[in-house]
Amino acid sequence: MTLIETRSLTKDYGQVKALDRLDLGVEPGIIGLVGANGAGKSTLLKILLGLIPPTAGSASVLGLDVVGEADEIRKVVGYMPEHDCLPPDVGATEFVTHMARISGLPRTAARERTAEVLRHVGLYEERYRQIGGYSTGMKQRVKLAQALAHDPKLLLLDEPTNGLDPTGRDEMLDLIKRTGTEFGISVVVASHLLGEIEQVCTYLLAIDAGHLLQSAPISTFTQRTAVLAVEVEEGADRLAAALAGLGFKARQDEACVLLALDDESLYDAVRDTVAELGLPLVRIQQERRRLEEIFRDDAPAAGGVQ
Amino acid sequence: MTTAPAQAPAIELVNAARWYGNVVAVNDITFSLGPGITGLLGPNGAGKTTLLHMLAGFLAPSAGTVRVLGLNPSRDPSVYRRIGLVPERESVYGFLTGFEYVRFNARLQGMRDADAASRVAIERVGLQDAAHRAIGTYSKGMRQRAKVAGALVHDPQVLLLDEPFNGMDPRQRLAMMDLLGEMAAAGRTILFSSHILEEVERIGTEILVIVAGRLAASGDFRAIRALMTDRPHMITIRSSDDRRLAVTLMSDPAVFAVTLHDSELAVQTAHLSAFRRIIATASRTAGVRLTEVSPADESLESVFDYLVHR
Structure with missing residues (x-):
């Protein structure tokens, strides 16, 4: 079943058009949602949650219409907001149980489910302590736990790593990945950090000024290019000259030599030339395209070895 | 003032x-x-x-x-x-x-x-x-x-x-x-x-x-x-014959551990510069084509991780 579908979805706020005839069709998976500030990401999330109605066009989530079946959507969608939205004076257990009960779980089931999701997000002894005393990382975990409490089929996460330090970020990203792969829950991650999206997502949705900019599997943006980078501690100039002498297209870039990978024989030529010149070899790697190229206006064309 | x-x-x-x-x-x-x-x-x-x-x-x-x-x-x-x-x-x-x-x-x-x-x-x-x-x-x-x-x-x-x-x-x-x-x-x-x-x-x-x-x-x-001498350097290698390359590398004193994975080789060395000088020659001797050599723990992320969790 299509996870998210929109047809000519439009949302006006007075003069400002937040979404402008947006057409989307997204299959289940871990989906990264990126866009400039003000591109319409938050508006899109709010419409998908059934919180605000579109001005024109239609949208559906898991086959449910966002206007007519908003109540049904809330049963199958979990939402982790970006801002600090947790009550400071209750414990995580109490809060998540409450959220589970609001979603319609009976008391016992809500309690069991809470214990399960808190364990899943990595909150143990501290779950009875008041949330007000939690660190940023723990608060983010509680926000994720409450989104998972009613066993949704789709999670919408708005900047889930905001404010986290490198260790906290890694743990949160790992958690998102596990939630998506082991539990088979589809996840939409809105983030400004393209590296993060590259790391966890399988699909990318990029919107810009209310329009669709890109919609494709992540792998299409991070494909290997036909450029082989060879880095040496010293003598990059000699290496570039020697390889150019053998007829390969080579360009020196600081300690790197960039080579056009037209033929497999290049690998052996690199190995033998490095060995003959006795150079300390740091790296041989096929260059990859980067997600950020879609945001670089002056994006250099891939494979630019002249 | x-x-x-x-x-x-x-x-x-x-x-x-x-x-x-x-x-x-x-x-x-x-x-x-x-x-x-x-x-x-x-x-x-x-x-x-x-x-x-x-x-x-x-x-x-x-x-x-x-x-x-x-x-x-x-x-x-x-x-x-x-x-x-x-x-x-x-x-x-x-x-x-x-x-x-x-x-x-x-x-x-x-x-x-x-x-x-x-x-x-x-x-x-x-x-x-x-x-x-x-x-x-x-x-x-x-x-x-x-x-x-x-x-x-x-x-x-x-x-x-x-x-x-x-x-x-x-x-x-x-x-x-x-x-x-x-x-x-x-x-x-x-x-x-x-x-x-x-x-x-x-x-x-x-x-x-x-x-x-x-x-x-x-x-x-x-x-x-480079100053973290207690941490061996990790290098990931892809080649035409990982097993053969592993044997050759293991015989070199610069290398102290080689692990075979599905499609790559993880090499550990305490002497990074010595390793960098022998890798091309060693694979040529073994007759193995090198398609990728990448330092696995030289990034800022690894350095930070080592500093914070030691």
Whole structure:
């Protein structure tokens, strides 16, 4: 079943058009949602949650219409907001149980489910302590736990790593990945950090000024290019000259030599030339395209070895 | 007014400490920085913000000395003319327009032509289209840029930024990285804190790492990595015949462990430079084609991880 579908979805706020005839069709998976500030990401999330109605066009989530079946959507969608939205004076257990009960779980089931999701997000002894005393990382975990409490089929996460330090970020990203792969829950991650999206997502949705900019599997943006980078501690100039002498297209870039990978024989030529010149070899790697190229206006064309 | 000694480093801390009651936020830190850009890293609560606030003159050190451009920032207000600070907190007034806010800072700095300087600063951060809108209507990334414009309107010698990229979208992040890079190239001293290590790595190689109030490391992260002699270097290799290459590599004294994985070889060596000198020759001898050689733990991320979790 299509996870998210929109047809000519439009949302006006007075003069400002937040979404402008947006057409989307997204299959289940871990989906990264990126866009400039003000591109319409938050508006899109709010419409998908059934919180605000579109001005024109239609949208559906898991086959449910966002206007007519908003109540049904809330049963199958979990939402982790970006801002600090947790009550400071209750414990995580109490809060998540409450959220589970609001979603319609009976008391016992809500309690069991809470214990399960808190364990899943990595909150143990501290779950009875008041949330007000939690660190940023723990608060983010509680926000994720409450989104998972009613066993949704789709999670919408708005900047889930905001404010986290490198260790906290890694743990949160790992958690998102596990939630998506082991539990088979589809996840939409809105983030400004393209590296993060590259790391966890399988699909990318990029919107810009209310329009669709890109919609494709992540792998299409991070494909290997036909450029082989060879880095040496010293003598990059000699290496570039020697390889150019053998007829390969080579360009020196600081300690790197960039080579056009037209033929497999290049690998052996690199190995033998490095060995003959006795150079300390740091790296041989096929260059990859980067997600950020879609945001670089002056994006250099891939494979630019002249 | 005291004058700074000519050769003083832009930023200098000697045994500086700061505590709040019984809480030690910064503990006996000594380092100095010259022109260029340096990333200030550390887990949440490590003392990064306290350190930046000491440099900006908001906090006097509880012990030790803090000097910026040779002056004591908590005692000598004249140094404020040459420091720009972008705090982490929302520190802008929602009822002012972006331009008014920046001009307010320019006037606070006693600039003669505040209007012209403000226009330049607004343009540098790319906010000209929204300059005459109230900051209250700005997105997070725009407010962040207004803060940066306010901090650099008087063209300070030293720029301190606490999580400057927070809330910025990908395009704004790239533009801000370029701007900081330009200022560093123009001889400014820039210290910025961040949690996004891949971004820090792209901006520069100089880092200061604080863990639990103490300086864990400072300098070029690649040099810091080289000093961690207790950590073997990991290299990932892909080749036409991993098993054969493994045998050859294992016979070399530079290598002390080789692990065969599905489609790659993980090599551990304690002598990175020796390994780098033999790898091409060794694979040629073995008759194996090398398709990939990549250092697996030389990135800033690994270095940071080693420093924090040791």
